Amino acid sequence: MQIDIIAVGKVKESxxxxxxxxxxxxLGRYCKLGIIEVADEKTPENASEGVERQIKAKEGERIAKHLRDGAYVIALAIDGKMLSSEGLANEISQLGLRGVSHIQLVIGGSIGLDDAILSRADYKLSFSKMTFPHQLMRVILLEQIYRAFKINAHEPYHK
Known part of the structure; x- marks a missing residue:
């Protein structure tokens, strides 16, 4: 299975x-992983809703260039569905059983994802009602994907 993480911005902290x-x-044991970074836009302090929409639209255009026809797109969104680790493992397993061979997970920038990307998504996934730094979210997402593959392979992993 091919899994791509499409994320806005570069990870700066070593x-x-x-x-x-x-x-x-x-994850190399379980899937082919791609990490695609798209440039983020600077968000001015106290940006208006209109400016934020423009920023999300620009970032959304950059993301959209990497979305592939036939890929199952999962957008990370606060208002998405929350799953347990076992639930995520089951979703990945079910996608595989349905013949899905390419999953693309999208992490937005600091102000979220453009509506066009959210509309294109096949699934909206939420990790929490809390807001996480988008750079940290990449680590959390990769850990949960790894955990899902370990669960699906019936291999031990710490709880």
Whole structure:
């Protein structure tokens, strides 16, 4: 299975890059992983709703260039469906059983995803009602994908 993480912005902190590299290496046993970074837009302090919409639209256009026909697109969104780790593992397993061979997970920038990307998504996934830094979210997402593959392979992993 091909899994792509499409994320807005670069990861600047070395400890997060190290964690991303570690989970990417671990996932190599289970899937082909791609991490695609698209440029983020600077968001001015106290930006108006209109300016935020423009920023999300620009970032959305950059994301859209990487979305592939036939790929199952999962957008990370606060208002998406929350799953347990076992629930995510089951979703990935069911997609595989339905013949889906390419999953693309999209992480927006600091102000979220453009409505066009949310509309294009086949599934909206929420990790929490809390807001996480989008750079940290990449690590959390990779860890949960790794955990899902371990669950599906009936292999032990810490709880």
């Amino acid at each position: 400890y997060l890059r190290d964690a991303i590299a570690e989970y990417s290496k671990r």
